[in-house]
Amino acid sequence: MASTLTWQQLRDLKLSELSDAADGWGAASRHADSAREQVDSRMSGPLAKTQESESAKAAVRRLKRLSNNYYYIQAESGLIRGSVDGLATELATQRRHLIEALDDAASLGYTVNENGSIGYPAGGESGLTGEEVPGGTAYGESGRFDSSSPSPSSGKEGLYQQGIGDGGAQFKSPNPHYAKAKDVADRLTYAVLRAQEIDVRYCGALEKLKAPPGLGVDTKTWADVASDIDAVDASATPYLKDKIPLDKSPAERKAWWDHLTADQREEYLSAFPGLIGNLDGVPTEVRDEANRENLKVLIAKLEGQHDDLSKTQLEGLKGIQKKLDEGSSPPMFLLGVGDEGNGRAIVSYGNPDTSTNVSAYVPGLGTTLNGDFADDTVRRALQTQKGAYKYDHSTASIVWLGYDAPGFTEVASTADADKGAPAYRSFIEGIGATNQNKNPHITAIGHSYGSLLVGTAAREHGGIPGVNDIVLLGSPGTGAQTASELNVGKGHVFAASADNDPVSWLPAKSSLLGPAPAIVNSLDDERWFGRDPTSKEFGATRIESGDGPLPLWLSGDGPTPAHSGYFDPDRNPSAANNIAKIVAGRSDHIKAEEPR
Amino acid sequence: MAWEEWEQLKSAAVERHPTHMQLNQLPADPGGSTSGNTAGGAGTLKHSHGPWTRAAGAADDLRTSTGNARTDLSSAHDGVGSGATGLTSLGALRSVLASWEKRLGAVRDECDALGPTLRQVAQDMGEVDVEVAAKADSVKVTGTGKGE
Numbered sequence: 200m201a202s203t204l205t206w207q208q209l210r211d212l213k214l215s216e217l218s219d220a221a222d223g224w225g226a227a228s229r230h231a232d233s234a235r236e237q238v239d240s241r242m243s244g245p246l247a248k249t250q251e252s253e254s255a256k257a258a259v260r261r262l263k264r265l266s267n268n269y270y271y272i273q274a275e276s277g278l279i280r281g282s283v284d285g286l287a288t289e290l291a292t293q294r295r296h297l298i299e300a301l302d303d304a305a306s307l308g309y310t311v312n313e314n315g316s317i318g319y320p321a322g323g324e325s326g327l328t329g330e331e332v333p334g335g336t337a338y339g340e341s342g343r344f345d346s347s348s349p350s351p352s353s354g355k356e357g358l359y360q361q362g363i364g365d366g367g368a369q370f371k372s373p374n375p376h377y378a379k380a381k382d383v384a385d386r387l388t389y390a391v392l393r394a395q396e397i398d399v400r401y402c403g404a405l406e407k408l409k410a411p412p413g414l415g416v417d418t419k420t421w422a423d424v425a426s427d428i429d430a431v432d433a434s435a436t437p438y439l440k441d442k443i444p445l446d447k448s449p450a451e452r453k454a455w456w457d458h459l460t461a462d463q464r465e466e467y468l469s470a471f472p473g474l475i476g477n478l479d480g481v482p483t484e485v486r487d488e489a490n491r492e493n494l495k496v497l498i499a500k501l502e503g504q505h506d507d508l509s510k511t512q513l514e515g516l517k518g519i520q521k522k523l524d525e526g527s528s529p530p531m532f533l534l535g536v537g538d539e540g541n542g543r544a545i546v547s548y549g550n551p552d553t554s555t556n557v558s559a560y561v562p563g564l565g566t567t568l569n570g571d572f573a574d575d576t577v578r579r580a581l582q583t584q585k586g587a588y589k590y591d592h593s594t595a596s597i598v599w600l601g602y603d604a605p606g607f608t609e610v611a612s613t614a615d616a617d618k619g620a621p622a623y624r625s626f627i628e629g630i631g632a633t634n635q636n637k638n639p640h641i642t643a644i645g646h647s648y649g650s651l652l653v654g655t656a657a658r659e660h661g662g663i664p665g666v667n668d669i670v671l672l673g674s675p676g677t678g679a680q681t682a683s684e685l686n687v688g689k690g691h692v693f694a695a696s697a698d699n700d701p702v703s704w705l706p707a708k709s710s711l712l713g714p715a716p717a718i719v720n721s722l723d724d725e726r727w728f729g730r731d732p733t734s735k736e737f738g739a740t741r742i743e744s745g746d747g748p749l750p751l752w753l754s755g756d757g758p759t760p761a762h763s764g765y766f767d768p769d770r771n772p773s774a775a776n777n778i779a780k781i782v783a784g785r786s787d788h789i790k791a792e793e794p795r
Numbered sequence: 796m797a798w799e800e801w802e803q804l805k806s807a808a809v810e811r812h813p814t815h816m817q818l819n820q821l822p823a824d825p826g827g828s829t830s831g832n833t834a835g836g837a838g839t840l841k842h843s844h845g846p847w848t849r850a851a852g853a854a855d856d857l858r859t860s861t862g863n864a865r866t867d868l869s870s871a872h873d874g875v876g877s878g879a880t881g882l883t884s885l886g887a888l889r890s891v892l893a894s895w896e897k898r899l900g901a902v903r904d905e906c907d908a909l910g911p912t913l914r915q916v917a918q919d920m921g922e923v924d925v926e927v928a929a930k931a932d933s934v935k936v937t938g939t940g941k942g943e
Contacts (some may be wrong), residue, residue, distance in 0.1 A: 200883060201883070202882070202883045203881070203883070204881045204882060204883075205881060205892045208880055208881025208882075209881070211880065212878065212879060212881075212882075213857055213878030213879075214878070215874075215875065215878070215879025216874035216875050216877070216879060217878065219871050219872075219874060219875075220871050220872045220875050220888065222865060222871060223868045223870075223871020224868070226867055226868070226872075227864055227867070227895070227899075228869070230860060230861070231864070234857055234860060234861060234864075236852070237853055237856070237857060238857070241850065241851050241852075241853035242850040242854070245846040245849065245850065246847070246850055248846075252920070254916055254920070258847075258850075258913065258916070261909070262909075265857075265902065265905055265906070265909070268898070268902050272895070272898065272899065272902070274896070276895070279891060283888065286882075286884055290882075319846060390824040397885060398882050398883050398884050400880075401884050401887075402883045402884040402886075402887045405884055405887035405888055405891050406887050406890075406891075408891050409890060409891050409894040409895075410894040410897065410898040411894075412894075412897060412901075413901060414898075414901050414902065414905060476917075496823075530894075540900050620901075702907045716817060737901060764901075
């Protein structure tokens with residue numbers, strides 16, 4: 200689809216009319232939100248509670264459809280609002296550039312022709328004849344703009360129109376008006392071309408936001424909402440970049456969010472839920488609200504896809520949904536969710552904005568967004584919180600799956616940790632920014648390959664922002680040779696390895712290449728990714744840990760029960776209790792053990 | 796759910812009517828209840844304040860507010876035609892608006908239909924909520940000697 204917007208039309212746009220329309224969608228979205236609440240609280244809720252007859256059940260089903268319709272209207276109206284606002288805002292910029300060009304033309308006494316070319320008067324002096332150089336017409340880059348004009352960035356074709364007046368000779372025109380007229384024409388043309396591009400981009404997004412007829416709302420509807428969210432995000436990228444400080448620090452984003460009006464917050468939340476839900480620096484409760492909606496539509500989207508990855512992720516997301524529905528003590532907060540890569544999920548037990556102690560655990564080898572993650576991995580955050588709670592009630596514990604972890608079967612490289620480390624740093628910085636306590640106590644926990652990610656993040660200049668303590672569990676190495684490289688100060692790096700955890704014995708890569716059997720080399724302290732953090736030379740505090748159960752072939756309890764047992768107060772009480780103390784800020788009470 | 800299905804369920808509810816009539820007649824039953832029911836009769840059952848009636852009221856409210864939301868949304872676009880001349884997006888926005896006007900209209904009509912329907916069910920069922928029905932049931936049980 201092409202845009203045929205002319206400079207005259209761009210000039211005459213009344214963008215406040217578009218803004219009014221956007222406000223109309225905002226109002227429609229708000230109405231639908233409150234209508235849905237009314238259906239649930241005044242209609243289906245009481246009927247479901249007090250009536251058991253078939254007609255009541257049927258009515259509740261029909262009311263559920265009504266409620267879903269309102270939710271659908273709320274979600275899509277929010278997206279339409281964002282699109283129309285984006286369109287109006289981006290066009291306003293180009294219109295301003297155009298008006299400036301037109302003003303310049305007017306003040307210079309040039310004429311703006313119907314086709315956007317600029318007529319200029321005679322001026323200067325011909326070196327050849329000594330006479331005044333005649334006036335002419337300057338064309339903007341890309342020449343006469345029409346729907347078939349190439350954009351300025353696509354090449355220099357049409358820089359000068361063929362067969363018009365003095366053609367290329369004008370380039371070195373001794374008439375001083377020429378260069379000025381050319382500049383005005385260029386700016387005019389560029390503004391119009393940009394406006395056309397904006398028009399086309401948002402037109403594409405809007406086309407997707409039509410409602411199908413009838414009252415039907417099914418899983419396909421939510422899948423459409425999911426892809427509409429993506430489409431609006433993609434189309435509105437320049438608007439987003441302009442409005443939302445994506446390239447700023449989490450602290451600056453926090454300040455930005457704090458200064459928004461309630462109306463603006465609502466717009467961003469409803470128009471860009473995927474973005475706001477995963478934006479570090481946005482307060483936890485806002486992220487949680489956005490992500491609960493994101494989760495719903497993601498589930499619907501994946502239900503419509505039948506590849507293995509989608510099915511696996513779906514299992515994980517449904518597991519998380521189930522946990523959210525069941526409720527918990529402490530309450531859960533969904534700080535991130537997504538289907539990029541192998542899938543993303545960040546879950547907190549307890550509110551990390553209000554808690555004094557916050558821990559963020561990075562899971563490792565073989566972790567992916569699946570049923571096991573929702574069940575076992577997420578439980579580790581709960582175990583951490585419950586353990587630390589005994590020492591300090593004000594504790595929130597997070598599991599952070601914000602990266603693609605390598606699988607057990609891959610020969611792991613540092614690539615995944617390198618990729619994930621900046622995201623983890625940003626996340627932790629966000630926690631520091633949104634935490635309402637003066638001096639929150641933040642603990643980074645890396646388990647297995649996650650300890651390499653934590654190590655990689657910590658080795659960056661300045662360490663992981665705001666982190667006080669680092670705990671490395673079942674580590675195959677952190678990339679560091681000594682604890683001091685992790686930038687938390689002496690006595691604040693803790694490591695545990697169960698003697699029956701094979702991952703913590705992974706020998707150095709180099710030893711696998713050599714002729715000597717790996718088992719011999721594993722007796723030294725070089726591990727897959729650097730020195731064993733529980734070794735004396737590394738210089739961390741080795742916290743007491745049980746040996747853990749024997750591997751599968753001896754215990755029959757999963758392939759590597761010792762590797763996955765550190766958080767479990769039943770399977771490894773000493774390690775779990777030590778983790779709890781560190782997270783609660785009582786690391787002076789831990790039980791240490793001799794380094795390996 | 797299709798409208799027909801709803802109608803079927805509704806008539807099924809009506810068919811069960813005799814049971815409820817029986818409940819209503821309980822006070823007059825010679826079963827010998829001497830409770831206060833005799834004085835109030837059917838009038839002691841919550842006819843007009845039950846959940847069905849309240850839900851019907853909510854449906855009426857939503858019909859009105861949804862109709863207004865639709866009108867407001869349409870008029871928010873009044874100036875767009877003249878303000879956005881030349882934009883390809885204008886055509887897209889118009890068809891987006893038209894599609895949602897239809898959806899909002901369908902939702903409003905659904906509320907419109909739900910109001911009377913819920914009210915009818917309320918009437919058919921004598922708006923006996925579970926609590927009241929349970930009380931009535933216990934009376935009936937002693938009366939008919941069904942035991943536990």
